[in-house]
Amino acid sequence: MPKGSKSASAPLLTPRPGATSASPPPSGPSGPWPALGEPLAESDANTIKTDILSALREEIKTMFKSELHAALGENLTSIKSELLHFKAEISSNITTMKQEFAGLRGTIVDMEQSLSACTDDITILRSQVENMAKEIVKLENKCEDLESRSRRNNIRIIGVSE
Template identity: 35%
Template sequence: MTETPRDIQDDCGGEASTVANKAVLEGIAALQSNFQLFKSEIVEAIDNRLDQISTSIRAELTALKKETDVSISAMKSTMDDQAKTMAELERSATFTSDTVSQLQKDVEKLTSSVLQLTEKCTDLESRSRQQNLRILNIKEGEETGRKATDFIAHLLKNALSLETLPLIDRAHRSLRKRSDNSAKDLLRNRPEVRFGFLYPAKLRVTYNGEEKYFTDPVKAISFAEQHFGDGNVSTS
């Protein structure tokens, strides 16, 4: 069979088209290969980055967990201490409350006892004074040579006009030292004599325009007896 020019042209065109299609297919295949390679690189890069991020996050989370654990441990320790302190305070408050309650009861008992004792003491004091007498203005030395009880018994009998002597259990003067006024008694009621005491403890006597000072009571008595011992001594 003889080929015509058209047939030849068609054959050339078909071959060219086949070559072009093949080139396109090869280009597409190369593009697909490159795309797959690029995709693989991107995926690998993403995986690497994700691994880095995951490692970093894991490290940060681990560090944060450690810090949190330390903080929680410290907080737990503090709370345990506070719980112990609260328990001790509660025990102390309970003990104090019980002690105060007991003390209040004791105080009430003691107060009641004190009131009773006070009433008893008042009653005893009143009873002890029922038969007590206090006699005033008895000159010192009046009872000399006699028992105080006998002296008071005779004094009361005479003063109250009693038929018999009253029974005196005890008698005594007030607890005060007897004053020694012998020199003053000798000088008293003499208009020509003036006397007085000077501090410290001096007896000044002015007689016939002359002043004398005595610090020794014996010398003062001797002076008074020497000049005025005529028996006219006032003892009032």
């Protein structure tokens, strides 16, 4: 295909809406734009370039803002939903832990009572063991005394036949 000919599939260039709406229409010889067919002065060309550049900057800025808002909005929404999920999970875990701690507190109170009763029983048993040990020593001494007294009355004669 020759370079100069346009095909049916070639895209047509259309002016952007932001560019046409951002720059004011020509207003005749008294306005900033010269009428059609008049030669442009260098200052008018610079003014037109500046107007077009500022319009493009504004359009690009609004496009970036809208795209950033859309992207950030999606990300923030997903982050919020994840945070809400984690918050619900943490609160359920905290509730579970509180219930378990309440059960453990009850168990600890029961164990303290049992240990207190066991300690009291041990002190009583110690005193009874000490009393019994004293009684045993006394009875052993008494038994030894009785055995030695019963032997005193026995006389042994060696060498005499019965």
